[in-house]
Amino acid sequence: MSIQSLVEQPIHPSNMTAFSADSFNQVVMSTYGRFPIALERGAGCRVWDTQGREYLDFVAGIATCTLGHAHPVMVEAVTRQIQKLHHVSNLYYIPEQGELAKWIVDHSCADRVFFCNSGAEANEAAIKLARKYAHTVLEIAHPIILTAHASFHGRTLATVTATGQPKYQKNFDPLVPGFHYVKYNDIKEVEAAVTELDEGNYRVGAILLEPLQGEGGVRPGDKKYFQRLREICDETGILLIFDEVQVGMGRSGKLWGYEHLGVEPDIFTSAKGLGGGIPIGAMMSKKFCDIFEPGEHASTFGGNPFACGVALSVCQALEKENILENVQEQGAHLREGLKMIARKYPHHISEVRGWGLINGMEIKEDSSLTAADVVKAAMDEGLLLVPAGPKVVRFVPPLIVTDTDINQALHTVEKALAKVTA
Secondary structure (H helix, E strand, C coil): CCHHHHHHCCCCCCCCCCCCHHHHHHHCCCCCCCCCCCEEEEEECEEEECCCCEEEECCHHHHCCCCCECCHHHHHHHHHHHHHCCCCCCCCCCHHHHHHHHHHHHCCCCCEEEEECCHHHHHHHHHHHHHHHHHHCCCCCEEEEEEEECCCCCCCHHHHHHCECHHHHCCCCCCCCCEEEECCCCHHHHHHHHHHCCECCEEEEEEEECCEECCCCCEECCHHHHHHHHHHHHHHCCEEEEECCCCCCCCCCCCCHHHHCCCCCCEEEECHHHCCCCCCEEEEECHHHCCCCCCCCCCCCCCCHHHHHHHHHHHHHHHHCCHHHHHHHHHHHHHHHHHHHHHHCCCCEEEEEEECCEEEEEECCCCCCCHHHHHHHHHHCCEECEECCCCEEEECCCCCCCHHHHHHHHHHHHHHHHHHCC
């Protein structure tokens, strides 16, 4: 069945009990500030709520639904794998896991892959691997990992410590020791930290960065900055780690964000788009730093047949359907349209930036508008967007987005801005 035929299917009443936000809030923890809609069906780049209202989805599960909703490739893969084998254990060889790992290795700079369930877990694995490497190879008693201000690496205690945003760390101290923050795209801060933190048993053992900061405001990495980082790491033995959880798997217009920067990391992580919405995470490494031994790290669900079988189908669809070309073309279309809109609102919009289909529209600091204002107004007009901080509106549609979808989104954004600036 095609995406178009799925979109055109009549909407039938939900089989679920009539939705009630009050009932939901009585039993689900309030870890999210939720918008007042309940979504129950999707097809392509569109979703429908429990009232039957249609929305154009430029959130895609926060840069996760690579092929959109109900893509035939994923429907077939999910059906096939669940009827065959969905979970065993990493005590045994899992053919689907090996096939997915081979695809990643064949399409990246990696030599080895570890599978888990999420981006936070992938980054945890990278932090553990970096610490073991620092202890056993670099002989650092107390290794320090440099991360960037405004970064985002996850919600576990180690990854929230690595995240250079105090708002995510508040009330969760004591945080995990061994992290130091530097300004993103500022090489002098990195050079100073590497020199100044070399004292006694303490030394920098790894640098963990996003090629493009997502939650930090959709800020692309500077090519010269990252090339100098690679030189510093080569000169000192420090590991270079890239968090590609949001920007990887084709979202940037290239398969991996590091390809925009002209350098290769020693370790990098992926999740979100890797499974197209099926939970899966992965940590990839070069052979020289693959030093985990049995029992040192593991994941019960990581790399199970179901997640890997579906993720492999997503990876193969990226190639077969020429999706990277679509990301480049539609990303340029979206950015140009947003820049035209920004020129109409010079007192409110300061910049449009991004790679491929991860783009941000920044609202001026002195504007009374917030990103949430624009997101809410767009939702009222039938377009789903997501903030990236208080002043940046993020656009991360499925990678199969079309010209028609982009044009509709641009028209809706303009209507939303007219409404909130009136």
